[in-house]
Amino acid sequence: MTDTAETIYVAVGKAVEESKHTLLWALQNLCPTKVCILHVHQPASLFNSSRMSFTASRLHQQEIGKKILDRIMNDYLLICGQKSVEAAKLNIEMDDAEKGIVELIRDQNIKKLVMGAAADKHFSEGMTDLKSEKAQYVELHAPPFCKIWFICGGQLVHRRSLVENGQSNLSSSASSSSYWTGSNKVASSSDPSVSGTLGESPDWLEFNEGSGDDKVFENLEQALFIAEKSNQEAFEELDRRLKAEKDALNAVVRQANEMKSSYIGELRRRKEIEATLRKQNEELEQVTQQRDQAREIARTHELLLKSRSAKSDHVKILEAKLSSAMEQLQICQRERDDLRTKLESTCNSIEDHSTKQEEGSSNVHMQQFFSEFSVAEIHDATEDFDPSFKIAEGAYGSIYRCALRHTEVAIKVLHQNSLQGPLEFQKEVDILSKLRHPNLVTLIGVCPEIWALINEYLPNGSLGDRLSARDNTPPLSWQTRIHIATEICSALIFLHSSKPQRIVHGNLKPGNILLDTNFGCKLSDFGVCHVLSSLVNSNNMTDISRKFPYLDPQFLNTRTLTPSSDIYSFGIILLQLITGRPPxxxxxxxxxxxxxxxxxxxxxxxxxxxxxxxAEQLTRLALRCCDTNRSRRPDLVSEVYKVLELIRNTIGPLSTVHAGSEELRQPPDSFFCPISKEIMMDPHVAADGFTYELRQIRRWLDGGHNTSPCTNIPLAHRNLIPNHALRSAILRVVEAASPPLTLFLIPGTYLISFLLFFPIGHVVLFFLCSILQVGTFMSLLV
Structure with missing residues (x-):
């Protein structure tokens, strides 16, 4: 090659389908005026034969080798020709391909080279490392004057720039390398259809004496024919797939047109029905007029009967007419009632149809509030799932505690062979991403490639850990247990009242009830199908009761889960909170x-x-929840929650010191605004499900932001809903902390923090310094 400054060299292999992505990337991104296809062949051992002479074997080998090599290289040249780029080919034989590439770079003074970084199957998003040992060798030993692009899966993975005044650490190439001509000269050709300047046949195509014959040549010809046929079948398969995709798209368009036609037809039918109803109303008015006329006639006949009592025959005729008129009136009344019934039925069908269309539309456009994380992010956050990050493990998978995007999270990674499969994983994602409730665990994101759910981290573990005193954790006080039971009931009511379809948790147990910093509970693990699948072929009631003590026994007969099934599980948990016994x-x-x-x-x-x-009242209520007959179980809203709320209000807010813990009370995280990090006075819930101080979130929205301050996910709307429950909890804690000091409350969350969490002497000192306008309060406080 003479014009090396403008020539881009592309290193390729024998597999055209694998290496063509590297060549296409070079043609599309570097826009070269001239390309040279570079190939290093690794020779294979050949067998000896005594039937043919050395000369005849060599002639056969040269002819066969040229055909194979020309066919491979011409495929690459054909790609360049389709892109209207001038192309040539460069071939060398060597035992090690990477050493051959480095030797060609040095001998041909190659300035720019494009080669593969790894096989396409090793490609992944965000890949920056060289997976191939050949690529790593060339990266390390190539002369410094050569700029190299490493490609994988049609994407740029790594680039080595020019090294000024650098020295190559490449040693002399191995003595086993040889060029096509056998005299250390490279054979090349700029003709895209033939390689006529190859000179003598390369050594890698030479058989030993007597090794080739007509049968070998025929076999190779047959192999070439099979390869061409495979390529043709591949193109035909691609064409069939394109046609199938086109047919699928046309089917979708046709379906949309059919839906549009159906909607237009429904509107037309509705107008026709309305016209029919108007006509029937007119007929009804006419019947009413006829009825009035009949009544007038009846009254007239009565007068005639009184005045003409002597004319009995005429009176009978009038009575007959009156009877006929009354019968006609009754018929008209029945027709009117039938018309009203048809009218109501038609209106109901129209409303049902409209409701279904609105539900379908809302399901299509429902936004999901979660992020997708890459596998690389998960591995980096857990240090390749280091055991030190693992906090729990079960039949479904493992849970890791780590920090993702500066947020402390709990990552639930499902085992590939666990009971919970892709359908259960997707079901749990769908439920958690579309629901927001203070007592449901918040889904932050997912990683579908490894079946991972990224949830908020709750530091106090699960209710099961607390009831079993795992790791010597202090027991829960009676006050805390009542609050937990009330919050579980609230979450179940929210799930069971979801629209358009009620949601059944189906896997309610203490291990799936997580506790936050303030011992507030949150339900998790909505994948219930793994429980169902494990019970399909089971008929032993005793084994099932021991393995799944929280499962509704009626499920074994009906094979269906209902909201009443969650009530049974809640009853078992309530009995455990009261007694502390196993289920x-x-x-x-x-x-x-x-x-x-x-x-x-x-x-x-x-x-x-x-x-x-x-305790006795709650125990009897829990036993009713555990009744084997679903119809006798109490209603959560009107019975269970009403009792729990009454008891919770009686015992008051949570105590300042948790049972079994000697730590002073700390402000709960839920009391602080995520934006200002101050205790909220007017908490409001935004579209992302998080609670903010009203003044702060309005300032955020008025500043032109349309994303969540916590998750950075676009907000579905800008509506703000007051969080009365949280505001009441803050006020209750304020009153319980120091009732006399609530008289001095003024706007400002830092002052409330002092009232709640500093000793009374420091608070009084703060007010004195504020009145005297002395700036030494902090020094006195220290």
Missing amino acids: LSIIEDVQHAVNGKRLNDLLDPSAGDCSYVE
Whole structure:
């Protein structure tokens, strides 16, 4: 090659389908005026034969080798010709391909080279490392004057720029390398259809004496024919797929047109029905007029009967007419009632049709509030799933605690062979991404490639850990248990009242009830199908009860889960909160204790003092929830939640010091605005499901932002809903912390923080310094 300054060299292999992506990238992104296709062949060992002479074998080998090489290289030249780029080919034989490439760079003074970084199957998003040992060798040993682009899957993975005044660390090439002509000269050709300047046949195509014959040549010809046929079949398959995609697109268009035609036809039918109704109303008015006329006639006939009592025959005729008129009136009334019934039925069908269309449209456009994370981000955050990050493991998978995008999260990674499969994973994603409730775990993002759910991290573990005193955690107080039960009931009511379809948790148990910093509970793990699939072929009631003690026993008969199934599971959890016992046989034990008036013997002493009347009332309510007959279980809204709320209001807010813990109270994270990091006075819920101070979130929205301050996901709307529950909780804690000091509350969340979390002496000192306008308050406080 003479014009090396403008020539782009592209290193390719024998697999055209694999290497053509590298060549296409060079043609599309570097826009060269001239391209040279570079190929290094690794020779294979040949067998000896004594039937033919050395000369005849060599002639056969040269002819066969040229055809194979020409066919491969001409495929690459054909690609260049289709792009209207001048192309040539350069071939060398060497035991090591990477050393051959480096030797060609040095001998041909190659300035620009494009080659593969790894096989396409190793390509991944964000890939920057060289996976191929050949690419790594060339990167390390190529002369510094050569600029190299490394490509994988048609994407630029790595680029080595020119090194000024650098020295190549490449040693002399191995003695086993040889060029086509056998005299250390490179054979090249700029003709895209032939390689006539190759000179003598390369050594890698030479057979040993007597190794080639007509049968070998025929086999190679047949192999070439099969390869051409495979290429043709591949093109035909691609054409069939394009046609199939086109047909699918046309089918979608036709379906849309059919839906449009159906909608237009429905409007037309509705107009026709309305016209028919108007006509029927007119007929009804006419019938009414006829009825009035008939009544007038009847009255006239009565007068005639009184005045003409002597004319009995005429009176009979009038009576007959009156009877006929009354019958006609009754017929008209029946027709009117039938018309009204048809009218109501038609209106109901129209409303049902409109409702279905609106539901379909809302389902299509429903926005999901979560992010998608790459596999690389998950691996970086967990340091390739280091065991030190693992906080839990079960049959479904493992849970890791880490920081993603500066946010502390819990990553739930499902095992590929776990009970919970892709359908269950997608179902849990759909539920968590479309629902927002203070007592449902918040889904931050997903990684579909490895079946990973990224949820908010809740530091106090699960309710199951607390009930079993795992890792010597302090027990929950009676006050805390009542609040947890009330919040679980609130979350279930929210799920069961979802529109357009009610949601059944189906897997409610203490291990799936997580606790935040302030011991507020949040439900998780909505993938229920793994439970169902494991019970399909099971008929042993005892084994199922032991393996799934929280599962509704009616499910074994009906094979369906209903909201009443969650009520049964909630009843078992409520009994555990009261007694602290494991779920197995807890219903029978508690029932015997209640019947024998020995409930005091079963109450959990670690919960502290509690009202026996309240405990007995909750126990009887929990036993009703666990009734084997679904129809006898209580309603969550009108019965269960009403009782729990009454008891919660009676015992008051959560105590300032948690049962079994000696730490002073800290402000709950939910009290602070995510934007200002201050305690909220007027909390409002935004479209992303998070609660903000009203003044701060309005300032955020008025500043031109249309994304969530916490997740950076676009907001579906700008509506703000007051969070009365959180505001009441803040006020309750303020009143419980120091009732006399609430008289001094003024706007400003820092002042409330002082009132809540500093000793009374410091608070009084703060007010004195504020009145005297002394700037030494902080020094005095220290």
